[in-house]
Amino acid sequence: MTMKHFRLAKTSNMMQPDFIFGVATSSYQIEGARNSRLKANWDTFCEKDGTIADNSNGDISCEHIKYWQDDVAIMADIGVDAYRLSLSWCRVMLADGTVNLEGVKFYINLFKALKAQGIKIFVTFYHWDLPEYLESQGGWLNRQTAFEFANYVETITPYISPYVDSFATLNEPFCSAYLGYELGIHAPGYTSQKAGKLAAHHLLLAHGLAMEVLSRLCPTTENGIVLNFSPCYPFTDSNEDAVACRYADEYLNTWYLMPLLEGRYPDIKNLLPDEVQPEIAEGDMAIISAPLDFIGINYYTRKVYQAGNNVLFKEVESNQYAKTAMGWEVVPSAFFDLLTDLNNRFDLPNIYITENGAAFDDEIIDGEVNDLARVDYIDEHLLAVEQAIQHGVPIKGYFVWSLLDNFEWSEGYTKRFGIVHVDYTSQKRTLKHSALSYKALINARNSNQ
Template sequence: MKINVPKTSQLLDNEFIFGVATAAFQIEGGAESRLPCIWDEFCEQPGRIKDGSNGLVACDHMNRWQDDIELIASLNVDAYRFSVAWGRVINADGSVNQAGMDFYGGLLDALNAKGIKAFVTLYHWDLPCYLQQQGGWLNRSIVDKFRDYADKVSKAFGDRVYSYATLNEPFCSAYLGYEAGIHAPGVQDRQAGRQVAHHLLLAHGAAMQVLQQNCPTALNGIVVNVSPCYAASDTEADKKAAQMADCYHNQWYIQPLLDGRYPDLLQQLPDAERPVIEEGDMALIAQPLDYLGINYYTRTVFAATPQGWFRDVKPTVPPLTEMGWEIYPQGLTEILLSLHQRYRLPPVYITENGAAMPDECLHGQVDDPRRVAYFEQHLLAVHAAIEQGVQIGGYFAWSLMDNFEWAEGYLKRFGIVYVDYQTQQRTLKTSGLALQHLFAQKKAHALNPSS
């Protein structure tokens, strides 16, 4: 199977970057050589992870990273996006764990040797437990600790990194971790969620200052997840609910970054639920960005509540992914255009996009035509956004391989590479082969644009 994009599309230009993405806790394993993190503790709590699993071994990437680099290179990618485990490189006393730094250094050297650009995420949800015991993201002192972490990592990695992201999806850390309570650390408290969101954005701003000083030639930015918010009906109440949800889930993170202020919805929260904001905070958050990373999976639908708030409406009409998410590629174009019209955007990278499907490995093959269709539809959505003026520099498929899918454990498979968790055997799926062909087509087109 092939993924078809227009031959004239900027997706095939030499400057456009195609890549695959992973995250440390989801693939690395090697728990014995890092400090425990909040997800280790979360996994130990009964009922938190649907299959009762954990990330102690995951995809055993710590022991198989060299083979995994060969696998990545075989896909014809331009770039590989991965995250650093904070507790693998920094000790509890703040000193550097040199063995952990050396692991990532070897990874960077191998990528550079193959001409693959390294996109490094500093924080992908795995806060060390010793910091959580000090209050974690609820304690404002975490801002200084994150700045120091970013400083030590960026100095150690040097010019081997093409791009840094300070945070991945602060919405998930704040809302899912501290309001909904379905991610680590499992707190359910609106004020805590809003305060954590503020501290995350402050930490981003502080880290950006360090990155721009230490790595001025790298692309330095942040990754946010977005979902266009739709009304469940044509009633004014539901339309207002969808607008409020957009402010609360999307703009709450983007507007401070680009405009230096929170949405007006902040004023509608009771005083007891608002974050504490100190003088100078918003200026620190709104550091100039070299790029904005956008993660997109689906749209969201909202209805009004009797209290004048909003509630999400779960999709029931196919096509849905294994996560129960509606497949809605036009939503990617719509959210990109709406952000383009609302803000002065820096260059945008689609840093995650993908789908969980019911994959089976039969006779050494994994046929996943629905995922192939998903990628094609969403790449065409990116193409449509570019055609309408959005500056998009790259696209990363989520994910390189099946992995620990957070609260879902190992029940959901997002990878373009199938992982047998008993043997750790990797098998390239049909979607992986289709992307491999597309990425090769892009490289060939760069050499001969008229082909």
């Protein structure tokens, strides 16, 4: 078998022993075992007609709850330094706000096995699977949900903190708020600008309240948040498109970052009509801007915008670069631009690349998955990270999305992001060439010492 190697040189900053190479997953996307947890907002969303590309759901998925030992063995084989996962709020809590010890026990057993393999544990408390009983009370439109989240973090943290190296409060609040409450393509499926902005504020408030809990209960753990960014580029070099591009960046990217780092929303907020302005209580911004030990950055692609009639910005489909199976342009230079731009504009804490990867139409041929396009994607993006580090961006680790093929939200099982192939009929796991290349990179780093 010929295999393509990643190009990071042995002298790279990323090939030093303190840089972390990891893989990432999320609870709803891999766990299955629907009957041993509370109903989630995504269960309800999947029941609706036309929400999921293949009419599937997360009931079974990769059955990680059953096959977790196999999945830990795969991570140990690849040699990853760290595993980023999310807790299922629906699995570890009961509807009365108390702990579900059976659910907690699952994670403790998983964590012990990871620790036995020397794998660091990066936990996210919320990766979009909200208990349905909270969603039915308004979900993130209800300010009380932020306090319910803080209670969940406070309740569960003492059980798991002895095993955890890093806590993230939320994964991609942009997706929960904008895709879930404004565009309606994610759970709960609302389509309202006012709802999107209110949900965003309550998510950020939830983050701030949880940071207070974590700084009190786990002062020695790295505590932060994970945000996704799609850097914005103007369609033409006209001044109008440049302004539209800036508006898009403020609305979609820095709306979630600026409150954390500067305690305020970006200027575009002042351009929004009164009726969509989120209700901000006194003291909220101080809570939201609690000090962060790290920010996780998730990057997949860039976006292109132009000025539009009666809108602040309008997305343009760009065909300048090759695309993934998601229809996303592959633009490693935009990743470098994003990282250096954020570092120039903001006083950043430590940065982890908490997700980066791609979906392609993978096939098993003679027992192998030669996913050369994914190998190239990861290779080019690793080099972009290396370049950003050379330009002073404080990046401490890189996590591939994802360890396993999984339930890809509104795309169901039609899109595969894993470096490990999952046959959903047999649950057989097969390392793709991308996993073998990642293993070779980590082996080379280890032999470097």
